[in-house]
Amino acid sequence: xxxxxxxxxxxxxxxxxxxxxxSRPSGGMIKLFxxxxxxxxxxxxxYMAHPSLLYEEMSGMENLLYFCGLYGMQDAGxxxxxxxxxxxxxxxxxxxxxxxxxxxRQRMSLARAIVHDPELLLLDEPFSNVDIxxxxxxxxxxxxxxxxxxxxxxVTHQASLLxxxxxxxVSMHAGRVVGRTAHLPTGSEMTGVSAR
Amino acid sequence: xxxxxxxxxxxxxxLRLEWRSKDAINTMIFFALLVVVxxxxxxxxxxxxxxxxAGGLIWVGFLFAAVVALNQTWARELRNQALDAFRVSPxxxxxLFIAKAAxxxxxxxxxxxxxxxxxxxxxxxxxxxxxxxxxxxxxxATWALVVNGTFFAAMSIRTRSREVMxxxxxxxxxxxxxxxxxxxxxxxLTGDFSPxxxxxxxxxxxxxxTTVCLLLFETVLHAE
Amino acid sequence: MKSTFYILxxxxxxxxxxxxxxxxxxAPTELTMGNVQRIFYYHVPSAWTAFLLFFVNFLASIMYLxxxxxxxxxxxxxxxEVGVVFCTVVLVTGPLWxxxxxxxxxxxxxxxxxxxxxxxxxxxxxxxxxxxxxxQTPVLxxxxxxxxxxxxxxxxxxxRFFRTQHPQPVIGGGENSGLDPAMWKALLINWAAFxxxxxxxxxxxxxxxxxxxxxxxxRALESLLESDVRSAR
Numbered sequence: 001x002x003x004x005x006x007x008x009x010x011x012x013x014x015x016x017x018x019x020x021x022x023s024r025p026s027g028g029m030i031k032l033f034x035x036x037x038x039x040x041x042x043x044x045x046x047y048m049a050h051p052s053l054l055y056e057e058m059s060g061m062e063n064l065l066y067f068c069g070l071y072g073m074q075d076a077g078x079x080x081x082x083x084x085x086x087x088x089x090x091x092x093x094x095x096x097x098x099x100x101x102x103x104x105r106q107r108m109s110l111a112r113a114i115v116h117d118p119e120l121l122l123l124d125e126p127f128s129n130v131d132i133x134x135x136x137x138x139x140x141x142x143x144x145x146x147x148x149x150x151x152x153x154x155v156t157h158q159a160s161l162l163x164x165x166x167x168x169x170v171s172m173h174a175g176r177v178v179g180r181t182a183h184l185p186t187g188s189e190m191t192g193v194s195a196r
Numbered sequence: 197x198x199x200x201x202x203x204x205x206x207x208x209x210x211l212r213l214e215w216r217s218k219d220a221i222n223t224m225i226f227f228a229l230l231v232v233v234x235x236x237x238x239x240x241x242x243x244x245x246x247x248x249x250a251g252g253l254i255w256v257g258f259l260f261a262a263v264v265a266l267n268q269t270w271a272r273e274l275r276n277q278a279l280d281a282f283r284v285s286p287x288x289x290x291x292l293f294i295a296k297a298a299x300x301x302x303x304x305x306x307x308x309x310x311x312x313x314x315x316x317x318x319x320x321x322x323x324x325x326x327x328x329x330x331x332x333x334x335x336x337a338t339w340a341l342v343v344n345g346t347f348f349a350a351m352s353i354r355t356r357s358r359e360v361m362x363x364x365x366x367x368x369x370x371x372x373x374x375x376x377x378x379x380x381x382x383x384x385l386t387g388d389f390s391p392x393x394x395x396x397x398x399x400x401x402x403x404x405x406t407t408v409c410l411l412l413f414e415t416v417l418h419a420e
Numbered sequence: 421m422k423s424t425f426y427i428l429x430x431x432x433x434x435x436x437x438x439x440x441x442x443x444x445x446x447a448p449t450e451l452t453m454g455n456v457q458r459i460f461y462y463h464v465p466s467a468w469t470a471f472l473l474f475f476v477n478f479l480a481s482i483m484y485l486x487x488x489x490x491x492x493x494x495x496x497x498x499x500x501e502v503g504v505v506f507c508t509v510v511l512v513t514g515p516l517w518x519x520x521x522x523x524x525x526x527x528x529x530x531x532x533x534x535x536x537x538x539x540x541x542x543x544x545x546x547x548x549x550x551x552x553x554x555x556q557t558p559v560l561x562x563x564x565x566x567x568x569x570x571x572x573x574x575x576x577x578x579x580r581f582f583r584t585q586h587p588q589p590v591i592g593g594g595e596n597s598g599l600d601p602a603m604w605k606a607l608l609i610n611w612a613a614f615x616x617x618x619x620x621x622x623x624x625x626x627x628x629x630x631x632x633x634x635x636x637x638x639r640a641l642e643s644l645l646e647s648d649v650r651s652a653r
Binding site for chain 3: 269291344347348351352354356357364365367368369371372376379381389392397400401404405408410412416419420
């Protein structure tokens with residue numbers, strides 16, 4: 001699990017979106033699972049961002065079933081139910097996603113990101129404005145997934161949340177990676193400059 | 197995830213979302229109604245005259261109302277960046293396009309079905325030609341508006357002036373189709389001339405631009 | 421490069437002057453319309469030039485979608501802008517011709533109306549370019565350009581047929597009017613002059629666009645380096 005840190009404008013979101021195939025890099029090359037054309041390996045990716053990427057007027061289950069359809073999963077009802085329970089929500093809930101609290105919405109968004117069992121998870125500020133309980137649950141779940149062999153990249157401003165859980169803290173500054181540490185980085189480590 | 201499966205899943209989802217929110221349909225119908233009323237102040241035709249100008253009034257009205265639906269159906273995808281979720285999935289881009297276009301087609305046809313009686317009442321319309329011909333024109337014309345409209349709405353909704361951009365880029369390209377649908381309708385209503393050429397032109401327009409849309413949509417969807 | 425430009429510019433000036441003389445003095449006066457007809461020598465070559473430029477825009481747009489080379493995008497915006505300029509000339513000279521001859525400013529004649537639609541399409545292209553956000557602009561614009569150009573034959577067909585059903589005075593003497601060879605001479609010289617002039621305009625605009633593109637890139641890089649330097653202090 002990689003925590004991607006850096007101040008605003010450092011390029012974290014751009015990097016994540018480029019990895020997800022949503023943004024096209026203006027120079028250089030990205031290879032995912034050995035492929036430079038990300039569209040071919042998209043099945044193995046999961047993406048989550050600060051907006052929920054869900055449809056407000058449908059229930060969580062309906063949303064998930066639709067996205068399963070996009071991934072070509074047949075008879076996905078069972079799988080969807082499992083995943084919803086995994087993120088700590090009730091699959092029988094018929095309430096529309098638009099009426100969820102922020103914590104519930106992000107949990108459901110995470111469910112959407114993992115429903116097709118991706119090997120690589122890309123998360124962009126998943127814990128923003130989310131209550132502590134939901135955040136802790138999600139971090140725990142992500143840790144379990146990492147233990148199960150998944151690779152996870154999380155962009156976050158709240159690095160302390162991932163202390164002890166993330167394998168590596170990657171600091172970005174001005175569009176470049178400037179530091180990689182196994183522990184929570186200090187201020188100067190984050191800007192890649194040592195005291196003079 | 198075959199093209200057909202994703203298309204029908206997306207279409208069902210859109211119809212369900214529309215049924216629950218009624219965003220597009222309500223605003224569209226109300227807008228069309230406003231257009232009809234305002235036109236009837238601007239033009240106060242006799243029964244004979246109205247047959248000659250109704251074709252133009254009706255299609256201009258539907259055009260403006262359709263723009264409402266076209267914007268709404270894409271706005272829905274952008275609301276929580278749900279479009280990103282589609283882009284990140286392996287689902288084929290054209291499935292999204294066909295589903296959106298089909299959805300818009302259904303919505304606009306519903307609009308036409310609702311508004312047609314109103315036009316008849318407001319303008320004292322009685323067609324000289326048979327109504328099944330009008331139905332054929334309606335189908336071809338609606339698809340002509342909707343196919344390019346869906347594509348251009350997907351483009352314009354990501355620009356700075358969003359909703360305003362759509363009519364600006366859609367109307368010029370649609371001019372020949374508009375001419376054809378108005379002429380075909382007028383030809384049938386008045387019986388003064390044959391609508392044949394215009395119906396054929398609409399069909400050609402439909403085929404040509406459906407092809408262009410399908411060829412270019414994937415590129416435009418992933419433009420960033 | 422620069423000297424070529426100046427040579428061509430002088431040549432263009434020469435051709436334009438020759439064209440002016442040919443069109444306004446040397447060519448014979450038209451039978452029915454008199455001297456007003458001479459506007460034809462500006463009206464028609466502008467139309468042909470505009471159309472050629474839009475065709476280049478079409479090709480450049482396709483090339484851009486295939487290769488994503490910023491040079492083709494620069495070519496696309498250049499040809500669209502200069503094309504719109506020539507198109508505007510056609511739309512202005514049309515009524516100027518029509519009023520004295522037929523007493524009306526505008527006739528919805530097939531060629532003039534098609535040109536108007538063409539103008540509308542490419543102006544909408546330029547508006548899209550202005551209001552699209554950053555990285556997407558070239559791709560969206562290229563798509564719109566393809567739609568626009570594919571539409572052109574359909575536009576012309578539809579309006580032609582419309583006009584045969586509902587005839588109106590035709591600017592340019594209709595389909596069957598022949599041209600005196602001296603008139604052809606004036607027409608072709610003016611067209612050559614307009615083509616050269618248009619080419620020079622495109623040259624300038626293209627250079628400008630390439631400069632702007634390079635400037636944007638440099639500026640982006642600069643701001644990255646700046647924040648580097650700042651934090652090192």
